[in-house]
Amino acid sequence: MDELSTRQKVGLVLAGIYGAVNILSVATPAPAGGEGPPMVVLVVDSVLGVVALVAAIVAWRTGSRATVRVAAGALVIIALTALPAFFVDVPAWVKLLVAVSTMVTIAIVVLLLSPARRAATFEPEAVR
Numbered sequence: 001m002d003e004l005s006t007r008q009k010v011g012l013v014l015a016g017i018y019g020a021v022n023i024l025s026v027a028t029p030a031p032a033g034g035e036g037p038p039m040v041v042l043v044v045d046s047v048l049g050v051v052a053l054v055a056a057i058v059a060w061r062t063g064s065r066a067t068v069r070v071a072a073g074a075l076v077i078i079a080l081t082a083l084p085a086f087f088v089d090v091p092a093w094v095k096l097l098v099a100v101s102t103m104v105t106i107a108i109v110v111l112l113l114s115p116a117r118r119a120a121t122f123e124p125e126a127v128r
Helices: 006-026 037-060 065-088 092-110
Strands: none
Touching: 006 037, 006 065, 006 092, 037 065, 065 092
């Protein structure tokens, strides 16, 4: 069992919250004939939200760095599925929402993948 740093713990909490929010994306489909992401993208985001939430919980309980990486990977894929909004004709508030969520994802991933602090070692030079 590895010891997680405070940054990683903060990242896990945020990843769990962000994953839980994305689970609900399948419950808010685009109106018929309206603009919005395809249903398959919403389902994938919901599944990845579950993966991120479960990975965050497991990583918190076990300290496993592998599950921290799984949570980070799920969040990155969720962010990638939102990026097409920048290239289609959607309202400006949607683009702003995607930009903010992408920046939040980047911040969470940086926190999750930050290295643990290690104590500095001091080795005095040998006296000649």
